[in-house]
Amino acid sequence: xxxxxIAGWNSTEADAAYSLLRDRPDVQVPPIRSTGxxxxxxxxxxxxxxxxxPTDWIDVARSIKKIVLPALDTPPSLVLMxxxxxxxxxxxxxxxxxxxxxxxxxxxxxxxxxxxxxANASIRLExxxxxxxxGIIPGLxxxxxxxxxxxxxxxxxxxxxxxDDAIARALGWNVQVLRNRIADLLAANGMTxxxxxxxxxxxxxxxxxxxxxxxx
Amino acid sequence: xxxxxxxxxxxxSRTSDLVECDEFTVVTGDGEIYTSFTIVRITHExxxxxxxxxxxxxxTRITDGAVGKARLRIxxxxxxxxxxxxxxxxx
Numbered sequence: 001x002x003x004x005x006i007a008g009w010n011s012t013e014a015d016a017a018y019s020l021l022r023d024r025p026d027v028q029v030p031p032i033r034s035t036g037x038x039x040x041x042x043x044x045x046x047x048x049x050x051x052x053x054p055t056d057w058i059d060v061a062r063s064i065k066k067i068v069l070p071a072l073d074t075p076p077s078l079v080l081m082x083x084x085x086x087x088x089x090x091x092x093x094x095x096x097x098x099x100x101x102x103x104x105x106x107x108x109x110x111x112x113x114x115x116x117x118x119a120n121a122s123i124r125l126e127x128x129x130x131x132x133x134x135g136i137i138p139g140l141x142x143x144x145x146x147x148x149x150x151x152x153x154x155x156x157x158x159x160x161x162x163x164d165d166a167i168a169r170a171l172g173w174n175v176q177v178l179r180n181r182i183a184d185l186l187a188a189n190g191m192t193x194x195x196x197x198x199x200x201x202x203x204x205x206x207x208x209x210x211x212x213x214x215x216x
Numbered sequence: 217x218x219x220x221x222x223x224x225x226x227x228x229s230r231t232s233d234l235v236e237c238d239e240f241t242v243v244t245g246d247g248e249i250y251t252s253f254t255i256v257r258i259t260h261e262x263x264x265x266x267x268x269x270x271x272x273x274x275x276t277r278i279t280d281g282a283v284g285k286a287r288l289r290i291x292x293x294x295x296x297x298x299x300x301x302x303x304x305x306x307x
Contacts, residue, residue, distance in 0.1 A: 176241065183250035193249060
């Protein structure tokens, strides 16, 4: 029996996960916890295999991981639940110490299988194939990107996922000038792919990286 | 290679006469990989070429100096599109 706790207030992801999992005989899932305090209370009261958080709870999850989980005998896995295939979201979760991510648009069997594997620690975000292919590791997210002020606005646009043509129009540049600039940015940051830059920028701009060891 | 479509440019022709910037970047891998090249010399002018290319050029890859041949679409001294075939990889 897989013991799940779902967090989220007024969250479409939490509602979707709950409605998918509540009737499964092999999954034990109490009603959605709508505050961080409720999640903490539930984790302290009941052994739990995995806690599912929606994307806008990443910061809450990070606090719970840091403050609450070390005190538990068998800390649960932290799982991001999302409808989005965007790698940037997974990378954010990775940098905040999540163990795995589930895609709510997959079928129910796949979903339960993924949850079981995450709870058993047989898959983790660190060995996620998509992230590995992009070279996304906590160390990458931790480091400072090499940007000028102009490049930061360019990186913002790249991180939104729009095309080179659209960015060139937005900035009033020739597309070839833009591509030369992106190539320089990639080279300066030791990256190979455009998406690496987008993910690293999107992640590093919004969250401090807890993967980096704290100073003694 | 001279044909009705490709006219060999004299060796005295200068890259700066044809383009504002002699560096350009080719994007491959579904828009993921950006590779920059420097034009060594624009060798041919194209007329009615398939793909609407306007020039051929000898190029080197900036990162490692590998040598290739590029098709370029140059409009108003700006490279608007490009594709490169590598001929000699760096050693």
